[in-house]
Amino acid sequence: MSNSRFCLLSLVSILSLLIITTTTNLVAGQRCHPDQTETLKRFKNEFAFSSSCTDDTHFLSGVTCDNVTGAVTVLKLPGGCLRGTLRDNSSLFELSHLRHLNLSFNNFASSPLPSSFGQLHNLEVLLLSSNGFLGQVPSSLRNLTKLTQLQLAHNKLTGDLTSLLQNRTSLVALDVSSNEFYGTIPSFLFTMPSLSFLDLSENHLSGPLETPFSLPNLRVLKLSYLNITHQLDLIRVFSSLKSLTYLDLSGISLTPTSVDSDINFAKSLRVLLLSECNIYEFPRFVKSLTNLEFLYLSDNRIKGNVPDWLWTLPHLTSLNLYNNSFTGFEGSLDHVLANSSVQVLDMAYNCFNGSFPDPPLFIINLSAWNNSFTGEIPLSTCNRTFLDVLDLSYNNFTGSIPPCLGNINIVNLRKNKLEGNIPDEFHIGASTQTLDVGYNQLTGKLPRSLLNCTLLKFVSVDHNRINDTFPFWLKALPDLKVLTLRSNRFHGPISPPYGPLAFPKLQILEISHNRFTGSLPRNYFENWTNTSLKPDDEEKMYMGDYSSDRFGYEDTLDLQYKGLYMEQGKVLTFYSAIDFSGNKLEGEIPESIGLLKALIALNLSNNSFTGRIPMSFANVSELESLDLSENKLSGEIPHELRRLTYLAYIDVSDNQLTGEIPQGTQITGQPKSSFEGNLGLCGLPLEERCFTEKTTSIEEVEEEEEGVLKWRAVAIGYAPGVLFGLAIGHVVALYRPEWFIKSYGQNRLRGVGSL
Numbered sequence: 001m002s003n004s005r006f007c008l009l010s011l012v013s014i015l016s017l018l019i020i021t022t023t024t025n026l027v028a029g030q031r032c033h034p035d036q037t038e039t040l041k042r043f044k045n046e047f048a049f050s051s052s053c054t055d056d057t058h059f060l061s062g063v064t065c066d067n068v069t070g071a072v073t074v075l076k077l078p079g080g081c082l083r084g085t086l087r088d089n090s091s092l093f094e095l096s097h098l099r100h101l102n103l104s105f106n107n108f109a110s111s112p113l114p115s116s117f118g119q120l121h122n123l124e125v126l127l128l129s130s131n132g133f134l135g136q137v138p139s140s141l142r143n144l145t146k147l148t149q150l151q152l153a154h155n156k157l158t159g160d161l162t163s164l165l166q167n168r169t170s171l172v173a174l175d176v177s178s179n180e181f182y183g184t185i186p187s188f189l190f191t192m193p194s195l196s197f198l199d200l201s202e203n204h205l206s207g208p209l210e211t212p213f214s215l216p217n218l219r220v221l222k223l224s225y226l227n228i229t230h231q232l233d234l235i236r237v238f239s240s241l242k243s244l245t246y247l248d249l250s251g252i253s254l255t256p257t258s259v260d261s262d263i264n265f266a267k268s269l270r271v272l273l274l275s276e277c278n279i280y281e282f283p284r285f286v287k288s289l290t291n292l293e294f295l296y297l298s299d300n301r302i303k304g305n306v307p308d309w310l311w312t313l314p315h316l317t318s319l320n321l322y323n324n325s326f327t328g329f330e331g332s333l334d335h336v337l338a339n340s341s342v343q344v345l346d347m348a349y350n351c352f353n354g355s356f357p358d359p360p361l362f363i364i365n366l367s368a369w370n371n372s373f374t375g376e377i378p379l380s381t382c383n384r385t386f387l388d389v390l391d392l393s394y395n396n397f398t399g400s401i402p403p404c405l406g407n408i409n410i411v412n413l414r415k416n417k418l419e420g421n422i423p424d425e426f427h428i429g430a431s432t433q434t435l436d437v438g439y440n441q442l443t444g445k446l447p448r449s450l451l452n453c454t455l456l457k458f459v460s461v462d463h464n465r466i467n468d469t470f471p472f473w474l475k476a477l478p479d480l481k482v483l484t485l486r487s488n489r490f491h492g493p494i495s496p497p498y499g500p501l502a503f504p505k506l507q508i509l510e511i512s513h514n515r516f517t518g519s520l521p522r523n524y525f526e527n528w529t530n531t532s533l534k535p536d537d538e539e540k541m542y543m544g545d546y547s548s549d550r551f552g553y554e555d556t557l558d559l560q561y562k563g564l565y566m567e568q569g570k571v572l573t574f575y576s577a578i579d580f581s582g583n584k585l586e587g588e589i590p591e592s593i594g595l596l597k598a599l600i601a602l603n604l605s606n607n608s609f610t611g612r613i614p615m616s617f618a619n620v621s622e623l624e625s626l627d628l629s630e631n632k633l634s635g636e637i638p639h640e641l642r643r644l645t646y647l648a649y650i651d652v653s654d655n656q657l658t659g660e661i662p663q664g665t666q667i668t669g670q671p672k673s674s675f676e677g678n679l680g681l682c683g684l685p686l687e688e689r690c691f692t693e694k695t696t697s698i699e700e701v702e703e704e705e706e707g708v709l710k711w712r713a714v715a716i717g718y719a720p721g722v723l724f725g726l727a728i729g730h731v732v733a734l735y736r737p738e739w740f741i742k743s744y745g746q747n748r749l750r751g752v753g754s755l
């Protein structure tokens with residue numbers, strides 16, 4: 001289920017604010033009767049307050065009292081302050097003169113909705129969204145006959161709406177979205193004369209939706225993701241809604257005839273959301289919607305060409321065609337889009353082929369990944385001065401990269417057939433933050449002018465033919481977090497002549513399968529400052545989360561750890577990994593590796609490292625994946641590695657290691673193959689027993705077993721490693737999210753534990 005509503009949040013709140021200000025006429029800051037103040041204080045004391053809300057002035061700022069009687073008439077509590085159970089005997093319900101009550105975005109700890117709300121029979125506005133309320137809506141709410149606004153969205157409320165809503169002829173705004181209401185949608189809702197805002201989306205409510213609506217004042221209607229199984233004739237049912245500006249029917253199948261109709265319909269519409277509506281042909285009625293600003297047709301099955309008239313809608317700014325079967329465009333590619341007012345355009349995940357059209361003149365965000373576009377990226381792209389995000393990855397573009405990347409914040413051209421150099425045209429003040437040109441046929445050197453991109457965070461040039469030495473000079477970029485040079489023709493040392501590498505913020509360094517040589521000094525890993533595991537300063541969960549209220553984009557990376565491979569994984573902001581595999585590095589593994597406490601995955605396999613496995617590995621306490629295979633390491637596996645309780649994958653095969661594999665730990669839980677091809681390793685999981693087995697005392701055995709238990713406990717709690725669980729779970733759950741949608745919260749929930 002996609003949830004386009006997130007990106008339209010701002011618009012919705014503007015609309016709902018409009019409704020509020022027109023229906024209530026209340027003056028703040030009146031003096032309250034001492035009894036009422038006392039009651040408010042008792043109410044406040046029923047709850048645990050979060051630290052930012054403890055002072056009374058903050059609390060009382062949302063209170064308004066009648067200027068004659070001193071009775072509390074308006075109570076607007078700031079979201080996030082109240083935490084605890086709202087009981088039936090709460091002092092709140094003594095405030096019987098309340099007309100406006102806003103308790104939205106607090107946390108009433110999964111308690112039921114108290115039936116005492118029915119006592120507040122003067123209420124005109126009751127806002128209880130996002131509070132964790134649970135269970136049946138009490139029948140006493142029927143007593144609130146003066147209600148003009150009722151918001152119960154984002155709780156876990158259930159019950160039948162019919163009895164709650166019958167005879168509410170004064171209702172102006174109703175929002176019960178994202179709950180568990182069931183039963184048929186009460187048909188009297190569609191004839192309530194004052195109704196202006198109706199949101200029933202994301203409930204189990206069922207149809208039929210066959211009776212034409214007669215709601216002359218309805219402006220916002222959201223019926224997405226209900227349990228409506230029959231096809232909806234949109235034109236017949238909604239054509240009388242003359243004031244409608246916002247319509248969301250995502251997740252409801254529409255009848256083919258209504259989609260194909262060119263009847264004049266709701267000309268006032270500004271927002272039309274028809275994702276997952278089982279639409280096979282481009283909806284013709286859209287042509288007459290001359291006020292349309294947002295059009296979402298994602299996750300349908302529309303084939304053929306995008307009609308040319310679409311681009312002439314004068315106010316269209318956001319267009320989402322993601323995940324359909326479009327193959328091309330009507331009209332001339334040089335003009336048809338260029339004159340359009342569209343600023344945000346998502347054409348990704350379709351079957352577009354042929355050349356790419358000249359983009360709209362005022363385009364800001366342009367996504368067309370996963371299509372079959374061929375030919376060159378049009379030079380006119382360089383003329384689009386507002387362009388912020390350009391994602392043309394997973395296509396068949398040929399030719400060279402246009403010489404204007406420095407003007408674009410996010411550039412993703414991954415998996416095309418682009419040739420030539422990465423243009424050395426990044427000017428002073430270049431705004432590029434993400435540059436992904438992986439899996440092309442690029443040659444030449446990394447452009448030195450990248451140094452002009454002081455905001456650069458993510459650089460991925462993997463799987464090309466770049467012939468250069470290691471870019472030590474990138475160290476000058478203060479925010480660089482991800483550098484991937486995998487599978488190119490990079491060569492020479494990766495260690496600067498003196499001292500450590502010390503990129504200031506690097507978290508992911510992948511340089512595998514190149515021709516790097518030389519050894520690493522002992523202090524190589526000193527002064528990598530990014531050593532703590534926590535979400536970044538901006539409290540984002542993923543790297544490159546450039547969400548705005550219009551669109552979202554997250555950097556993705558092919559994750560290769562624990563012997564697994566995941567394409568296009570979203571990267572947690574507190575994830576850190578190093579991959580030097582498949583080069584010709586030699587000498588000892590630097591002891592300073594132990595300083596990288598936040599490192600989660602390390603791959604040094606397939607090099608010529610010699611000497612012992614440093615004991616300092618034991619300090620890399622978050623390590624989950626360690627691959628040292630195919631080197632020339634000798635000596636014993638340090639017993640200190642047992643301290644790495646998150647270590648879920650280890651491979652030391654094909655070295656010259658000897659001695660006993662540390663027994664009774666997570667290490668022995670690995671497959672045999674992880675230890676094979678060594679000179680003389682013994683102990684589990686190998687079959688070779690160690691000859692000089694020391695005679696262990698009973699205490700030692702117990703201690704050993706405790707160690708095992710401890711590991712198991714950790715494994716149960718976090719298996720297969722918290723961060724991996726998250727990272728991999730995401731990849732499995734979401735091969736790249738739909739582009740516009742801010743799906744942050746939802747993904748996070750889905751990601752956990754899905755491995």
Ligand SMILES: *[C@@H]1O[C@H](CO)[C@@H](O)[C@H](O)[C@H]1NC(C)=O
Nearest residue numbers: 025026027028030066067068
């Ligand atoms: C009380 O407030 C209302 C408006 O809210 C105003 O019209 C009225 O004059 C005020 N009465 C007094 C006594 O201040």
Ligand SMILES: *[C@@H]1O[C@H](CO)[C@@H](O)[C@H](O)[C@H]1NC(C)=O
Nearest residue numbers: 020077078079102104105127
């Ligand atoms: C209700 O309160 C919440 C939290 O303070 C606020 O975000 C919201 O805008 C308020 N709603 C209205 C309609 O005033």
Ligand SMILES: *[C@@H]1O[C@H](CO)[C@@H](O)[C@H](O)[C@H]1NC(C)=O
Nearest residue numbers: 042043046087088089090091
């Ligand atoms: C409300 O009821 C709870 C038990 O349901 C009780 O513990 C609490 O003291 C009561 N509060 C008041 C103010 O009466």
Ligand SMILES: *[C@@H]1O[C@H](CO)[C@@H](O)[C@H](O)[C@H]1NC(C)=O
Nearest residue numbers: 115116117118119120140143
């Ligand atoms: C609701 O109203 C009825 C009368 O209309 C009354 O008997 C009942 O007590 C009220 N319920 C509450 C909870 O106030």
Ligand SMILES: *[C@@H]1O[C@H](CO)[C@@H](O)[C@H](O)[C@H]1NC(C)=O
Nearest residue numbers: 142162163164165166167168
């Ligand atoms: C609705 O109003 C009608 C008459 O106006 C009345 O007969 C009916 O009982 C009311 N229903 C509810 C649930 O109050």
Ligand SMILES: *[C@@H]1O[C@H](CO)[C@@H](O)[C@H](O)[C@H]1NC(C)=O
Nearest residue numbers: 182204205206207227228229
């Ligand atoms: C959806 O509606 C049908 C009846 O139309 C009902 O049988 C089914 O249980 C409903 N599903 C859910 C999830 O509410």
Ligand SMILES: *[C@@H]1O[C@H](CO)[C@@H](O)[C@H](O)[C@H]1NC(C)=O
Nearest residue numbers: 276278298299300301323349
């Ligand atoms: C594309 O849309 C279809 C529904 O039309 C849905 O089943 C499918 O999962 C979507 N695919 C992607 C990649 O979003």
Ligand SMILES: *[C@@H]1O[C@H](CO)[C@@H](O)[C@H](O)[C@H]1NC(C)=O
Nearest residue numbers: 370371372373394395396415
């Ligand atoms: C790119 O073209 C090749 C043939 O040259 C084809 O096999 C491949 O499927 C195309 N890829 C895309 C993404 O269209």
Ligand SMILES: *[C@@H]1O[C@H](CO)[C@@H](O)[C@H](O)[C@H]1NC(C)=O
Nearest residue numbers: 358378379380381382383384
């Ligand atoms: C770029 O824009 C200028 C004027 O705005 C125009 O003269 C030029 O032809 C454009 N170039 C391309 C490649 O579209």
Ligand SMILES: *[C@@H]1O[C@H](CO)[C@@H](O)[C@H](O)[C@H]1NC(C)=O
Nearest residue numbers: 426427428448449450451452
């Ligand atoms: C940075 O950009 C300027 C032009 O704006 C250019 O002259 C300079 O060479 C660039 N810096 C590097 C390191 O290439």
Ligand SMILES: *[C@@H]1O[C@H](CO)[C@@H](O)[C@H](O)[C@H]1NC(C)=O
Nearest residue numbers: 465466467468489490491515
């Ligand atoms: C890399 O470039 C150098 C010249 O700069 C050339 O001698 C060498 O052959 C190139 N290596 C590869 C693998 O293309």
Ligand SMILES: *[C@@H]1O[C@H](CO)[C@@H](O)[C@H](O)[C@H]1NC(C)=O
Nearest residue numbers: 499500502523524526527528
């Ligand atoms: C690491 O940084 C500290 C302080 O910034 C500095 O004193 C020290 O010399 C650095 N170590 C190396 C090896 O450069």
